Amino acid sequence: MWVFYNGKILDLENVTISPFDRAFQFGDGVYEVIRYYPEKFFEYDSHLDRLKSSLKKLEISFTAFVNIESILYELIRKNNLDDQLSIAYIQISRGVQFPRRHYFDDGMEPTVFMYVEKFPARQEEMKSGVKAGLEEDIRWMRCDIKTTSLLPNVLSKQRAVKNGVTEIIWHRNGFITEGTQTNVCFIKNNELITPPLSNFILPGITRGIVLRLCKKLGITTTERDIKLSELNGFDEILLLSTTAEVIPVIEADGKIINNRIPGPVCRLLQGEYQKLYNAESR
Numbered sequence: 001m002w003v004f005y006n007g008k009i010l011d012l013e014n015v016t017i018s019p020f021d022r023a024f025q026f027g028d029g030v031y032e033v034i035r036y037y038p039e040k041f042f043e044y045d046s047h048l049d050r051l052k053s054s055l056k057k058l059e060i061s062f063t064a065f066v067n068i069e070s071i072l073y074e075l076i077r078k079n080n081l082d083d084q085l086s087i088a089y090i091q092i093s094r095g096v097q098f099p100r101r102h103y104f105d106d107g108m109e110p111t112v113f114m115y116v117e118k119f120p121a122r123q124e125e126m127k128s129g130v131k132a133g134l135e136e137d138i139r140w141m142r143c144d145i146k147t148t149s150l151l152p153n154v155l156s157k158q159r160a161v162k163n164g165v166t167e168i169i170w171h172r173n174g175f176i177t178e179g180t181q182t183n184v185c186f187i188k189n190n191e192l193i194t195p196p197l198s199n200f201i202l203p204g205i206t207r208g209i210v211l212r213l214c215k216k217l218g219i220t221t222t223e224r225d226i227k228l229s230e231l232n233g234f235d236e237i238l239l240l241s242t243t244a245e246v247i248p249v250i251e252a253d254g255k256i257i258n259n260r261i262p263g264p265v266c267r268l269l270q271g272e273y274q275k276l277y278n279a280e281s282r
């Protein structure tokens, strides 16, 4: 497997990472996941903008953005994934620092790691829907940053897997925030309702696309706080992410949604989303 590590495309076996890298010791880094629909990275510029924003918020100085896209295409080519539905993972950490100190030095050289991986569409989940659990959101107050520090996400997801549900929908102080790897939106009487952008959720690229699609389709969108107690009153619940696209929730916290039948707005958005990436790729 060919990967990019600190300026070079290397065989994965030849990558050596310092145990003093701050990503290893502190989770001090940011990342992005981008979909490759043959033969294009989808919404690349939006992902790059969010990467820049995450780096800025964590005061990680990195400037070599212009090269990233061409390196990703080179990785696709070298790994023979040109015609495969795939993802790219980009991780930039603050870099290596010795001795270990919580504070960071000026002028550190970030560590850059990128790889691509064949990643099929989540067809069955998109078609039939998934179950979701509910948990309290115990994350820090900067969930708008796409950082590699993901322990609450990891632990909630682990419980999801153990309990046979696909995603955990989090709530904080009685309000819905998002999923461990997804943004969440709700449909009621043909209106799409989703929590507003804030420090409590990731500004998802898919969320942005879906809001744009709704405007085009004439579906009213409302970005507002959503009480946990409202959960039972929605017609549809949708999970949104780069790899999930638009996945319907058919059971939330044991309660059945719309007789376990993915709803019409979900179907419409799935179709439009697919049209969009088909139009932008190949």
Ligand SMILES: Cc1ncc(COP(=O)(O)O)c(C=O)c1O
Binding pocket: 033, 178, 179, 180, 181, 182, 183, 202, 203, 204, 205, 206, 207, 240, 241, 242, 243
């Ligand atoms: C916590 C969280 N929220 C939302 C998302 C969805 O973001 P995007 O649509 O940019 O993939 C992700 C994706 O990984 C995530 O980790």
